[in-house]
Amino acid sequence: MQIAATSLDQTANTRDMIRGMLAESPAEREFNLDIGKGLIQFKDGRPGRIEPVTSSSRGLEGARPTFVVCDEVHHWIESNQGVYVWETLDRNVQKTAGAGSRLIETTNAFNPNENSIAQRTFEAAMELGATGILYDCREADRDIDLKDEDTVRAGVIAAYGDSHWVDVDGIVAAIQDPRTAPAVAYRFYLNNIQENADGWLAKSEWDACLDEDDPIKPGDQIALGFDGSLRGDSTGLVGARLRDGKLFVLGLWENPRDPRQPDWEVDVLAVEAAVQRAFETYKVEWAYCDPPYFQEAIGRWSITFGDDRVFEYWTNKPMRMCEATERLHSAVAVGDVKHEGNPDLTRHMLNAVTREVPQGILITKDSPRSKKKIDLAVCAILAFEARADAIADGRLNARRGRVVGF
Template identity: 30%
Template sequence: MPWVPQHEDDFPTLGWTVADQMATYLGRPDAGDDDIFDPFILTVEQQEFLNELYRLDPRTGRRLIHRGSLIRPRGWGKSPFVGGIMISEAIFDVVPDGWDADGQPVAKPWSKVRTPYVAIAAVTEEQTKNTWEPLLEMLRQGSAVDEFNLDPMDSFVALERGRIVPITSSPNSIKGFKAVAASLDQTETWVKGNGGVKLAQTLRNNATKLGGVTIETPNAYTLGERSVAEASFEFWADIRSGKYTNLEDVRSIYFDHRPAPPDTRIDDMDSLVHGLRIAYGDSSGHPDGCLLHDPPCEPGWFDVHRGALDFFDTANDPAVMRADFLNQIDAARDAYVSDPEIRACIDTTKVVGPREPVTLGFDGSEGRKDKHIADTTVLIGYSVTQRHFFRIGIWEQPDGPRGEGWRPPKVEIEQAVAKAFRDYNVVGYYADPSAGWAGEVKQWEASHHKRLKAKMSVQEPIRWRQKDVTRTCETFDQLYSAIRQVEVTFDGDPTLIQHFLNARRDPRRAGYVLKKADDNQDYGKIDATYGCMFAFAAGTDALGKGVTANTTRRMPRQLR
């Protein structure tokens, strides 16, 4: 019979079954008295993650999620939780096996399908201990060893069929080891230089071949380091942006990241405690429990007040503290903006009307050169009165074979510019004429110069003066100041936001311009930052020309 929902918003999952098996056979690590069995019981949010991880397709009964990412702060409890999931993949009922007489999912262990090998992976032996040591403790304190005939040795766990093994990025440790499940710990440190990128790819490929699952457990990563955690976050952002709407399989990733609010102040105790409670969720030790659920959960194990005090210790690096405890994605030292700064400016509720003054910013690309990925072409709008940036058009080189020989669609882009002038009260438009767009800029100047209040010059009202580095430096600095003080807002377009997070400061005598990260020239695009800067400069000039909220739109004269 088909699946039968039990309540509104119900979905089929093996999460409840797996949690019951954990509580029955596994002991809680660091339980204290060895003579008393203390079962491993999940918190509410851990159960929610498990239910999503083991979500099933109600039509076919197959598992939907093949890849998970759980980003939580230090001390939240990621390691024992994921250790429990890896034990479950090794011995418990996790392979879907249809529906029972009540229309509820049933399952069988991997050993009924193939030999289960499970990997506890990290880039160093010391890192593997984060998950490996609590995993052994959970087995040794519970009844799973006797019930499933296991031998939990220090170097591996022998199953009746298969084994659980800690592995590192050493080629010898992963060669031929095809795991049905793998935990990838601290992937914010997995980079190309230490073999982490290759290790992650190998584990995912093996899981794909076998129909298995991989789970990342990073702490908040540093932007621009090109870690495995950062690449996973970007993949998730692409999915949310609708980039893969025609590919159902890419939705098989479950991404769970809950940072402290962007406006959390680390110099204010109340704000800091609130931010820590949000980031730590059920694990936050507070008399009222976790306020993320109604009713509140039981008090957890992390003392948020004690954790907050460490932020005031001047010996601690604030950026590291934000990443480790507030779960906020950190910026590289030369980053233009931080993740909390730019996300604090996102406002998806603003609507730009046809009469309010708007400026445009354009940065173009000439397309793919040799084997390098082409720069992005962007057209950004900026409401002068609302101080609000919004995407009009972003044109990027497609992935894969479709990107071979790619050139930006100039006709489509020219139509987008013309439509922007029809739809909005455009009072200024600054554009970079380089990269093959000089002719188009000249044409835009000829067509629209009479409407523009803000002009670079009388002769060339749209063309941005590339040699005026001082103006570029000053404008980027003014824009950053506005972002830091939340004096401007963004529509939340994920590509636009990512370009800001990719941008690095490149010092000049007059200040700084923006550049790509030195080790990420192909994929760390920043073109939208220049589009926003041009639009912002035009908006500033428009205000200087007296453009106000009462400016009325001059409609094009109609031919009779």
């Protein structure tokens, strides 16, 4: 039997309960068990044991477990190897399922932006019609008023069902504590599927900004945001229409993570062509470009298209970047920004999580090694900030002229 989690400490949630139930029990005496802190086995050396396994465990492949407990699978995501561990454990169980081997998953409500194992199991069982899965979930009514104590209490009772030992009053108080973020209350106390409490944008708010009726047209006045890389991160180019702030993607060069392309690099010539196309197709009034890796190119763009239109914007300057980040976040929250529904832009925007610094809030990936990219979100912030500065400079609907001195 294997108790699996993303860390050894996490396996203790289940392992310690088993140790407590077995210690000094008839089962301990009858089966002559050695109940260790990490391993439970027979003292006489017979085959059979209960062991913890994590993503760092060696030799997971090929084991023949009779029962596997996968704990807190809403935390099992690609960046912490949780998906790899689950796939390996599931393969092992499937090989002996005919003999009775089984796998159980325990979880809180998942974050729909993370594509965790909890989310994959939910979608397989409830949306894709997978067979052989028993999905059992108790959930409070969605989006209840967290300030209404009676409604919250009813939601807690519904979510916890017949768990009579639960301190309902304590949980109600925790939910209504002003320090508890709504996303945390919904996910971890009421078992509602919610975006990460640290997520920069709520999916519902971003979806509400979708506008498919007023497409971007050649000749429209726009601002640009550019964030460049060469290998690891993505390179992106995003536009924002001046008159309504509508965001659209002009280019994305993203590492495909294909083992057949270990030396993949951004096609710099394709990036140059996309920038050229943007200036030829639209009236680009302002462009903010993050200099690393492309400083020489940005200098040439400034010479070619005008140093009053192309500007360096260092995203590693916290004060300025915090202000720009807050500008776009506030615009999304109140519906003062639009977008075309581009799936890559949506993915990057919803991948972004917040990071607090002394100057305010920045966005970042959910972990330093995460494969969930946010570069188009950075481009969108730069484009929206460039739009604001272009408007402040009086360029909205202003005819661009040329002053010649004699």
